[in-house]
Amino acid sequence: MAFTTEIVQRLSEYSQIALFHLSNLSTIQIAAILILLPIFLNVLSQFLYSLRKDRAPLVFYWIPWFGSAVGYGMNPYTFFDECQKKYGDIFAFMLLGRIMTVYLGPNGHEFVLNAKGSDVSAEEAYKHLTTPVFGKGVIYDCPNSKLMEQKKFVKNSLTKDSFRSYVPKIKEEVYDYLSTSKNYSIGSGKINGIANVMETQPEMTILTACRSLLGDEMRKKFDVSFADLYSDLDKGFTPINFVFPWLPFLSIYKKRDNAQKSIAKTYMSLITDRRKRNDIQDRDLIDTLMKSSTYKDGKKMTDQEIAHLLIGVLMGGQHTSAATSAWFLLHLADQPELQEELLKEQKRVLQGRNFKDGLTYDDLSEMSLLNNVIRETLRLHIPLHSIFRKVTKPLVVPNTSFVVPKGHFVLVSPGYTQLNDKYFPNANKFDPHRWDVNKSSSKEASTTVDYGFGAVSKGVSSPYLPFGGGRHRCIGEQFAYMQLGTLLSVYVRELKWRLPNGVEKISEPDYQSMVTLPLSPSLIYWERRENRDD
Template identity: 60%
Template sequence: MSVVETLVEGAYALIVQVASWFMALGLLQKLFLIIAFPFVYSITWQFLFSLRKDRVPLVFYWIPWVGSSVTYGMQPYEFFSNCQKKYGDCFSFMLLGRVMTVYLGPKGHEFVFNAKLSDVSAEAAYSNLTTPCFGKGVIYDVPNWKLMEQKKFAKVALTTESFIQYVPIMREEILKYFSTDPVFQGKSGKANVLKTQPEITLFTASRSLMGRDLRNTLNSSYAQLFSDLDKGFTPLNFAFPHLPLPGYKKRDNAHAKITETYMELINKRRSDDGNHDKDLVDALMNNSTYKDGTKMTDQQVANLMVGVLMGGQHTSASTSAWFLLQLGERPDLQEELYQEIKKAIGDRELKWQDLEKMPLLNNIIRETLRMHHPLHSVFRQVIHDLPVPDTKWVVPAGHYVLASPGWSMTNEKYFPHAAHFEPHRWDKLAGSGGGFIKETSNLDTNEKSDSVDYGFGKISKGVSSPYLPFGGGRHRCIGEHFAYTQLGTLLVTFVQNFKWKSKVPDPDYSSMVVLPSQPAEIEWERRE
């Protein structure tokens, strides 16, 4: 008999003996062992993990598989700060069966955002979250090179010439909303910004990016559909993309209804012989051929439209809600901004070029993004073992790495009085205080000025600043300039028409997109 056969027979005999012993136990004893085993296994695994000198320190947890999910999900920044005090800037924690290695601060930004494509994958990390919301064949449901191509396809609608055209279109939509929505009728009233801002940003983004014909098919119910998609970005969706739960059904129903609307638009445009607006929809229909010669299908174009419009809507909805709430506690800033607007444009209509001439306007947006980054965590899945620079630690393949620019931007180390909303801090930090279309602030004097083209145009290579509201590296948001255009136009139009007051609520971290908790209301009065 060979050694292998002997070992197999021995293992089989041991299993039979253990099974016989277990079956001989009483019911309560069996239940106790079944419940206790995962805990014993988890604690033993954590102990053995801690003995390895090549592993990042792991935050201890009691509940198997769940790990630190609850404390992280409820207050991520507080969780990060508490862990930093004990472990330093780099530590790991268990999130629903996944080991997440966090690296805080600018060095963490460099570690995650500029990691080699061969070492980490955003597609593997985010596909469970994005594919059910956006659909197949787009964003993170394709190889990285295709995603870079899709970004290039979408950038045709994000040029200076486009922004010049967008401002009067957006302004028209905002004023129409003010004159028709019941919440803004009369001389004064209350408005729930978690309702008004998603609707306003949806209407302005859809009209400017995708034309009048699409905008005319949308109403306030579509803002709720996009909200249902937003709710598909939770840690539970990250672990389980498909569950028979009400939130999942709402997410899937929202995607189906939105893409059905887009497919109807595409089919209509296919048959109207080019008699329509030359916008992003038109560009994607006719200029979405990959470098390998394959062309996006109409369904994939519709899915990409979901991703693009969501990118131009949900984060701007969140940011605009936050700056209205913050300014509601600062009537001094409202009045200062009102005077800046009057000085810049007087009684004439707002133009895109005017936005760059309003430093306070842009600093309010910049400060809002600092205090209320739309995404509290950015992560990648490790494909090949990834050494942590200047340490003996290695993050093994299959684990995840996580950066949190939002934590850095609200940390006293990088921003004194970080909890205080003070746009004028940027008068010095950003030089002239303008920077409407700048890449990033020059907070870090060692920030690399090199640029790199990942396939969708040149962007800054440096990510070592503590201020990264639009991410960095190959997955940096391409909609930065669109966001400033949309948010700037909205804020100017709001200040010209209203004064308001409010109380700033706590953040709601239940989704990956950080929203204000309810009630999130402003009390407004119309300007004479």
């Protein structure tokens, strides 16, 4: 007791001495101390961290809390490349108060994406980011077991029979858009012009997804302004949202919240109307969820949760298809000869049938170059450059002495691997023909596992994972190929396009969002084809 009292007295004396000296310093000197002291303590803590053998090497940073946010945020792939050369495939970095342990390459895919649900949590990593966008009770705002069941509910509308009915609807939507959109206006007789793909593709994507998945009744409620609402939601997926999910005084947050409420209200109005009329059939995903969304424990999804899940489903497709279609239009503008190859393939598969009325889902599956264009675009421009998980209990990195502590994050980047010459020779070149022989440069494990939404491949060690893997693998892969294949087929039949005069290369990626999009404006010069229905 006496010893404790002595310590307190000594601390009090030292504090008084420190305050005395500080009072004799100028304002500039005090400011310098307040700035330099945290930096000194930060550097000291990193030095002590580096002495530990049970931690992945930490990327050095000067500014406390911010860490490597600027380098990572400006260009994550360049940042990863520099770190990989210095530290190897496994390293850690500070990102706005969070320590992220990165494991690059196929072994990293396996480590993160196939980690046990008891060891890591996607919900804890993303809940604060996604809940304001999608709404409560769905996706990451519920236990993982319920998310798996929600994915199963949605998969009931993602069958081959469904896709066969979706193709003509999507085709009609694309034609209508080309006819009336300000970027094309071919319906008014326009034969050429400039289109900004960062305006056209988000709009086209949401309209075609709505028409196919949500049906004609909901599509009548949609217009371009609804696409704008989804754009406002999309802007809720940024690094600042990841760190500060609730900042009501910022306009992007207000727009995000208003868009979420407006879209959910529109879905709820149709759901409520069908309930009142007892008009629940098998027309669309809305009917499917209203009929078949009862969990194994007997509890049903509420109508509000159904509305929120519909937002999540369309947002997932919006990310992939809007970004991917924008990128392949730009790449094909840079290589117009591939457009002619696609047209030749299309005519061969159709065998003289009228394109506008005759194109089917089965035709799309026969167009190998068409699908390889999509596959190659996803390789070069995976929508999500980083995938996070929060560590919920100490996690050992296999074949190392490293342990990732509880509360830290693990990060994997399939997009970085897909741009590696080791796995894809001349990886930075857009070359759909690289897929002519093999669909994958490594063999996936033949075993499958069912996490609750149907069997998926258990192996995630492939260098090519544009739709992720494991329990959180995207269920919309086949829908995306169908939607994008139909869209591209119409473009190829109706238009020819190239980069505008004076534009020598396609746009650079914009990494300021969580989704990798082309920097806007991203322009193409287009002109209508002759003899389009041959």
